[in-house]
Amino acid sequence: MVYKLAMTIYKEMLLLKRDLGGLVILFVMPLMLIITVTLIQDASFKSMDDLNIPILLVDNDHGEISKTVKEDLNKNGNFQVISQLKGKIINEEMAREAVFKGEYQLAIILPQDLSTDLNSKVQRNVERIMQSMEVNDSNKAEQKKEVNERSVKLYFDPASQISFRNTVKNSIDKLITNIEKEKVYQGFQESLGISDFAIQDENFISYQVIGPDLKSEEEILPNSVQHNVPAWSLFAIFFIIVPLSINIVKEKGQGTQIRLITNPVPHFVLIAGKTITYLIICMLQFMLMLLIGLFLFPYMGLPKLELQGTFLMLFIVTLFSGLAAVGLGILLGTIAKTQEQAAPFAATFVVILAAIGGIWVPVFAMPKIMQSVSRISPMNWGLDAYYDVLLRKAGFGQIALELLLLFSFFLITVLVALFYDKKKRAV
Amino acid sequence: MGSKAIIIQNLSKKYRNAESFSVSNLTLEINRNEIFGLLGPNGAGKTTLISMLCGLIKPTSGKFIIEGFSYEKNAVDIKKMIGVVPQEYALYPTLTAKENLMYFGSMFGIKGKELKTKVQEALEHVGLDKFADKQIHTFSGGMKRRVNILAGVLHQPSVLFLDEPTVGVDVQSKNVIIDYLKALNQQGTTIVYTSHHLSEAQDFCTQITIMDKGEILTSGTPKHLIESVPNANNLEDVFVSITGKALRDGL
Numbered sequence: 001m002v003y004k005l006a007m008t009i010y011k012e013m014l015l016l017k018r019d020l021g022g023l024v025i026l027f028v029m030p031l032m033l034i035i036t037v038t039l040i041q042d043a044s045f046k047s048m049d050d051l052n053i054p055i056l057l058v059d060n061d062h063g064e065i066s067k068t069v070k071e072d073l074n075k076n077g078n079f080q081v082i083s084q085l086k087g088k089i090i091n092e093e094m095a096r097e098a099v100f101k102g103e104y105q106l107a108i109i110l111p112q113d114l115s116t117d118l119n120s121k122v123q124r125n126v127e128r129i130m131q132s133m134e135v136n137d138s139n140k141a142e143q144k145k146e147v148n149e150r151s152v153k154l155y156f157d158p159a160s161q162i163s164f165r166n167t168v169k170n171s172i173d174k175l176i177t178n179i180e181k182e183k184v185y186q187g188f189q190e191s192l193g194i195s196d197f198a199i200q201d202e203n204f205i206s207y208q209v210i211g212p213d214l215k216s217e218e219e220i221l222p223n224s225v226q227h228n229v230p231a232w233s234l235f236a237i238f239f240i241i242v243p244l245s246i247n248i249v250k251e252k253g254q255g256t257q258i259r260l261i262t263n264p265v266p267h268f269v270l271i272a273g274k275t276i277t278y279l280i281i282c283m284l285q286f287m288l289m290l291l292i293g294l295f296l297f298p299y300m301g302l303p304k305l306e307l308q309g310t311f312l313m314l315f316i317v318t319l320f321s322g323l324a325a326v327g328l329g330i331l332l333g334t335i336a337k338t339q340e341q342a343a344p345f346a347a348t349f350v351v352i353l354a355a356i357g358g359i360w361v362p363v364f365a366m367p368k369i370m371q372s373v374s375r376i377s378p379m380n381w382g383l384d385a386y387y388d389v390l391l392r393k394a395g396f397g398q399i400a401l402e403l404l405l406l407f408s409f410f411l412i413t414v415l416v417a418l419f420y421d422k423k424k425r426a427v
Numbered sequence: 428m429g430s431k432a433i434i435i436q437n438l439s440k441k442y443r444n445a446e447s448f449s450v451s452n453l454t455l456e457i458n459r460n461e462i463f464g465l466l467g468p469n470g471a472g473k474t475t476l477i478s479m480l481c482g483l484i485k486p487t488s489g490k491f492i493i494e495g496f497s498y499e500k501n502a503v504d505i506k507k508m509i510g511v512v513p514q515e516y517a518l519y520p521t522l523t524a525k526e527n528l529m530y531f532g533s534m535f536g537i538k539g540k541e542l543k544t545k546v547q548e549a550l551e552h553v554g555l556d557k558f559a560d561k562q563i564h565t566f567s568g569g570m571k572r573r574v575n576i577l578a579g580v581l582h583q584p585s586v587l588f589l590d591e592p593t594v595g596v597d598v599q600s601k602n603v604i605i606d607y608l609k610a611l612n613q614q615g616t617t618i619v620y621t622s623h624h625l626s627e628a629q630d631f632c633t634q635i636t637i638m639d640k641g642e643i644l645t646s647g648t649p650k651h652l653i654e655s656v657p658n659a660n661n662l663e664d665v666f667v668s669i670t671g672k673a674l675r676d677g678l
Binding site for chain 1: 481506507511521526578579
């Protein structure tokens, strides 16, 4: 039995070795995917400080606020402020046109007299407070005219993402709030006649983000590499259902399956031969992805994959994910009658599984119904287990459920395939 | 049982959703060391009968025994004793002739040096030893047919089932194949053979059964069958006389 199994594995290896298209699907495509997607997604995982997005600023204010906004935007590195286009000072019309054409992501229009009006508003409020405390001349506040609300216009490229818009709005809002706060302090100082009092304007509350790796000196920060290596490894692993299902359909078509059925070898040995062969492929795919994350990505300006002693656990997750993928491939190959059925269906099915499994969009960001659907996707179980190990520092006990689900999926798909095959031959 | 390689009793097969039986209440005995030709027009039930004997499909009713064993009780024993050569080239196109034979030979438990020797000898026997390391997809139809047969006989089966083993090959390849099969038969292998080449069957077979619509129409030696039909000069005359001239197209 062991000899027949070993010979079947050797045969499957030879078949794979000579199938250039299959090897491309198994190794080259996932590599291209992981490199491309990680490079693209890297920006969305970086803080805003690293982006330095060019934006247009239309300054109709020419006051203290516009000066501060310009300085702060340039200084903090989020944005590169542009006030002139082709040697001309930008006006609102020019800015709108450039943004709506997609040439720039954003234009900020500061209204006329924004600084003056903000000063007046602050001064008026300070004097009202002083008046209520009977510290000031009671008529002074009433002499100030009412100041209407002012709006800073933000033009966004229609293609820009909501998250980007919100981030920008929050950044500008924070800038203006800070200016307003300083003005309030200044107003009080002036009203109280204090000139030599240094205001402590540092933030009183600071934020401390605590990850699961608090004991370790090197905390693993979520980044594109930490997310993409496991996610796209899983995608690659499940992509083996394409060559595997084609392999099984070919055996049916070319008659070798008939020969094997009439040979004194149990069907499960043939299935086990394929399972072990394609599991080895899964492990190789994963190792390749790890090597890319560890050694190639740092040379491409991407963060290095941080394993921090999780290799064995990742290996176990890969093994069980591979089993689930092999089971699915065997089932599809058994049910499909032709390569034309197997190949496009398998490829499309993997993409659907990846989508509902949270490979592209995190499950928490999905609509509720899709969140429920994702719970029945084997890719989601695998991805959860990978994230548990790599990002949440989970032990074996914490990923046991996912491993059990993946193994059950393998058993069920193989048993259904065996049952279907037996039923089909009892025509 | 004694000298009988195969005993078939009241064997029937009706496919799911089919209107009629493909094999109907068929009873037949095949002697050991016979070259048994199973002839009939398209749709006669030859392939269905052989598929049941090879264990590929299950009978609807009836039973059969191969070398004293039945599939219900001794499926593995039967599989060890029979060799199957399907009509299609049941080989892996991207494996070499040697790799294909090594693999299929290993499925019968043949190992190591014995396997290598058997593969080498078999390839020499059919004139393919020079092409042992060439991939099957580079072979001509005749070369593929020869390897196809070798893959079914490496383990020296007691009973060999051949479904149209010479279809689509040139005369030279056909002669090599027939000679090889005759040599196997002389070594003690019972051969059950289907073909549409009636002159080939007339020369090759020691016993012939003509069947149609799932039933046996006649059986006997080629000589006996020719003599039994008035004005028949060869097996083709017998065949047309018994099965008629009507076309057997159908879905």
